[in-house]
Amino acid sequence: MSILTAMKKNLMIPEKYKQLTRKELECRVKEVKNKFGSKLFIPGHHYQKDEVIQFADATGDSLKLAQLAAKNKEADYIVFCGVHFMAETADILTSDAQKVILPDMRAGCSMADMADEQQTDIAWEKLTEIFGETILPLTYINSTAAIKSFVGENGGAIVTSSNAHTMLKWAFKKKERILFLPDQHLGRNTAVDLGIDLDEMAVWNPITNKLEYDGDVSKIKIILWKGHCSVHMGFTVQNVMDTRSQFPDRKIIVHPECRHEVVKLADMAGSTSYIIKTIENSEPGSSWAIGTEMNLVNRIIQNHPDKNIVSLNPQMCSCMTMNRIDLPHLVWSLDTLEDNSTHNLIKVDAEIAENAKLALERMLVNS
Template sequence: MSIMEMLKQPSFALPEKYRKLETKEMEEKVRAIKRQLGDSLFIPGHHYQRDEVIQFADAVGDSLQLAQISARNKKAKNIVFCGVHFMAETADILTTAEQTVILPDMRAGCSMADMADIYQTETAWKELQGLFGDTMLPLTYVNSTAAIKAFVGRNGGATVTSSNAHEMVKWAFGKKERILFLPDQHLGRNTAFDLGVDLGEMAVWNPINNELEYEGDLSKVKVILWKGHCSVHENFIVQNIEYVRRTYPDMKIIVHPECTHEVVGLSDDNGSTKYIIEKIEEAEPGSAWAIGTEMNLVNRLIQQHSDKHIISLNPNMCPCLTMNRIDLPHLLWSLDTIIEGNEGNVIKVDEQTAHEAVLALDRMLNR
């Protein structure tokens, strides 16, 4: 059964009764269930989640951070992960067999992670080995499926985060002459460029056409970038920066490294979600900032730092559509299934995939 067929099954569709509830009633029900379940329930919430969901999170953070916190929380029998599918997979990989990871809405995927499936990746690896031999090491952004993490793990590579990408790319170059960077080309390009790799030494693997996009001497290629991207961060464009520079000449621009190389290059600073949050927290009162990242987070930062002038780098941006699928009705529904003793929207990674994915994660975490 395909994912689309699976999602059409009644068990994955939000029951109609939840659509009819008032917000206040749903909030009261969620609070009551949290009190009832106590320490046996843990709700991690990603920074990009809606405020209506974040208010009930027991921890707020980035994807890997939340998975690690979940793994340390041994009292939690049920982990209701308010994020997207690959995040819940990582939580399941790191937690014990006695813990159950639940995703409130199974449609909450990640377009970037979905741009590299295991079949495409295995095919690409074979083709690239034909071109470059045994000179490559794969790295994957943690924003990838468990299957891709497992592929990287069994081929000697590691995961990276947007916080440690520079460190991990350096590590990879200490192992092999070249790296294959999955699945976000922009994080890979920006990181490698910062480390002194020329743009002319970077090729792009197109998984749709099953071909390497590069003109020149292949022996000069040091980085092969998977042709994937974040649908949110790629929508920040050079014209947005030009507008801010004209309209707010004293405003600092800070963006996520999943933005394009051109946008990152024209900004004043770039860094992970955690870095952006900390930078705004540490900024002087009265300072002005244009932030190039997901809109739910930008709006939250605006509310939390009224002493600063903060805008979105692209005011016409929508929140991440897949993150936004998890709303208050879905959260309540997932909690009700726990109370009723039903097993709904459980994320389970098979043992072999989990084992190989841990190899990739451990190579990063144990450095």
């Protein structure tokens, strides 16, 4: 496969933007938004800082935002406040005439970076030597365009944390075994929910290029890529035990990117939208410990002052790569729209985009 994205004028932010006050930065965003009107669309992921999310035209998870961008035919510019793979998905789904911009190219995803083209090609060759044509690949939407393309090319589909159960069922109607990329924890937790035993799951280690499994490989139903979310790995069994001990009436709700041991001990587990809706629909005065990204947890706390809400891990930090999108970078991106010197353009190679779109379409049709 060819180079993933074309990055035009991927420059360091000029120092002057760092010297502006928050008020000056906020005024500048408002000016540009007013000038461009419907020609500018700013999607903001749930994990963004409040200083950025206040200017989002839409908030949500990565797929929802990419779909909204695709439906917005009026927008010439889509300034995506998220991370790299999200902007790639938006570029895949939008028209060639629309420009997708990531305010800071350093805003990546450590999980997505745990599976690259070369590693996946090696893994697929070795796994098909072992299992023949009995494997279908699925990839979490938190993956690069190249991995989505690989999955699309090999008959597989994308999954989200909301539809993982549905898509895993779909995949098992197609093939006997599933290769699940790149988050082993979402794959494991979803498979357990569907009644698959842990001893029917193996782990593929892309560093050693080995299948980690003790036993008869013919019993394997799920091959989990050895990747993870660094944020959700921060929630531990000890966090759950401490909460149960100190606040026995507090309900624990976590994201399925958490380790299986944590999910198993929690009261509930589900996608970001599931967590948000569950808290919204809960009784006033109810008490919650949430196991997900801290910017989102803090926003939920602010939105629900009638409830007692804390992070499951009181030492948890926000997603560091997501936080690279800040007001100075947003203003810098918007300023360049005016003089037509747009930088940090996300442009997915046509062949990669075509196969990645196949994987996305299979998900949309079957979920």
